[in-house]
Amino acid sequence: MSVPVPMTGPTTSPATSPATSSVTGPATSTATSTAAGGAHVSTPPAAAVHAVGVGKVFTTRAGTVTALQDVHLTVAAGEFVSLIGPSGCGKSTLLRLVADLDTPSSGELTVFGKSPRVAREAQDYGIAFQQAGLLPWRTVAANVALPLELHGVGRRERAARAAELLALVGLTDFAAHFPHQLSGGMQQRVAIARALAERPSLLLMDEPFGALDEMTRERMQTELVRLCAESGAAVVFVTHSIPEAVFLSDRVVVMSPRPGRISAVVPVALAATDSRTEDLREDRAFFDAVTAVREALHAGSRGAGPGSARGVDLR
Ligand SMILES: Nc1ncnc2c1ncn2[C@@H]1O[C@H](COP(=O)(O)OP(=O)(O)O)[C@@H](O)[C@H]1O
Ligand SMILES: [Mg+2]
Numbered sequence: 001m002s003v004p005v006p007m008t009g010p011t012t013s014p015a016t017s018p019a020t021s022s023v024t025g026p027a028t029s030t031a032t033s034t035a036a037g038g039a040h041v042s043t044p045p046a047a048a049v050h051a052v053g054v055g056k057v058f059t060t061r062a063g064t065v066t067a068l069q070d071v072h073l074t075v076a077a078g079e080f081v082s083l084i085g086p087s088g089c090g091k092s093t094l095l096r097l098v099a100d101l102d103t104p105s106s107g108e109l110t111v112f113g114k115s116p117r118v119a120r121e122a123q124d125y126g127i128a129f130q131q132a133g134l135l136p137w138r139t140v141a142a143n144v145a146l147p148l149e150l151h152g153v154g155r156r157e158r159a160a161r162a163a164e165l166l167a168l169v170g171l172t173d174f175a176a177h178f179p180h181q182l183s184g185g186m187q188q189r190v191a192i193a194r195a196l197a198e199r200p201s202l203l204l205m206d207e208p209f210g211a212l213d214e215m216t217r218e219r220m221q222t223e224l225v226r227l228c229a230e231s232g233a234a235v236v237f238v239t240h241s242i243p244e245a246v247f248l249s250d251r252v253v254v255m256s257p258r259p260g261r262i263s264a265v266v267p268v269a270l271a272a273t274d275s276r277t278e279d280l281r282e283d284r285a286f287f288d289a290v291t292a293v294r295e296a297l298h299a300g301s302r303g304a305g306p307g308s309a310r311g312v313d314l315r
Helices: 027-032 091-098 116-121 140-150 155-168 184-196 214-231 242-248 278-282 284-302
Strands: 049-060 063-075 080-084 106-111 125-129 202-206 234-239 251-256 261-267
Touching: 049 091, 063 091, 063 261, 080 091, 080 242, 091 106, 091 202, 091 234, 106 116, 125 184, 140 155, 140 184, 155 184, 184 202, 184 214, 214 242, 214 278, 234 242, 242 278, 242 284, 251 284, 261 284, 278 284
Parallel strands: 080 234, 080 251, 125 202, 202 234
Antiparallel strands: 049 063, 049 106, 251 261
C-alpha cells in the first residue's frame, strides 16, 4: 500500500517527527462487531479502520504539501468517530485514503483488516459527501438503488431494498420524485440511504450536513444516530462543527494543520450514541464535552509549529 515519495523540495513539515498521538478504539466496542455487514463476523473482528503512521504528500508545481503526517488512528467496528480541525488540516485527505480514492505516501492503512482497495471491492463501506451527488434524471428510489444495480442485484431485490431504505430515512412518500423536487435535507437523506444500500460496515461521511440550515442539520444528526444504531455501522465523520461532532461521536479526533496530524482525541462520555436525543443538547455534560473539544482544537492550532503540545488527550 505504501507509495514511496521522494522528500525533496520544500515541505511544510518539520524534518523530525514529534510525539505521535495514538488513537485506539475502546476494546469493548469491538464486540459489537460487524453484524450488519454479515461477512466479517469471524473472531476477533478487525478494526473498521486501522492507520499506522500514515502520511500523505502531494507534489505540485508549487512544491510539496504534507497533507498528513504520522497519523495513527484505530476506529473500532461499530464506533462513531468524528474528525474535526481547521480547513486544510487533511480531514478529507484522510477520508479519501480510507475510501481508496487516493493512496498514502507512507504508513499502513487497513479497513477491516484489508487494504482499502480490497475493502472497496468487498463493498465494506458507503460514502456520503457534502453534495448529495444524486443523478437528476433518476427518481429518488432509482438513485438509492443505483449501487445495487451497479453490482448486479436483481430488479425485485433492488426495489425491496430501496423501499426499506427510504422508510428508514423517512422518504417513502417521495420514492417517485426527482431530486430537484426535494429540499437539501431530503436530498442528503437520499444520499445517506444510497450509502447504506449495500449494508456497509463502515460509513465515510465528509461534511454531509455542511450545506444544511441549523434546524435541519440537528434533525439529520438525530436521524443519523438512529440509523447507525440500527445498522451497526462504524462511522468516520468529517465536520467543522464542534456540537455536531460531540452529539454524534464516541470519540472526537482533533486535527491540526501544516502538517495535518492528530493533535488530540477527546472521548465523549455521554449517553451511548444510540440513545442520544434532542434533550442531550441542553445537558451540562454536553456543554462540557463541547468545551473540551474546543479547547483541544485551540491548543492544536496554537501548537501547529514545532515543539507544540501535541498528543493532548483530554480524558
Ligand atoms: N489533490 C491534491 N493536490 C495537491 N494538494 C492537495 C490535494 N488535495 C489536498 N491537498 C492539500 O492538502 C491539504 C489538506 O487538504 P484537505 O484534506 O482537503 O483538508 P481539509 O479537508 O481538512 O480541509 C491542503 O493543504 C490541500 O491544499
Ligand atoms: Mg475537506
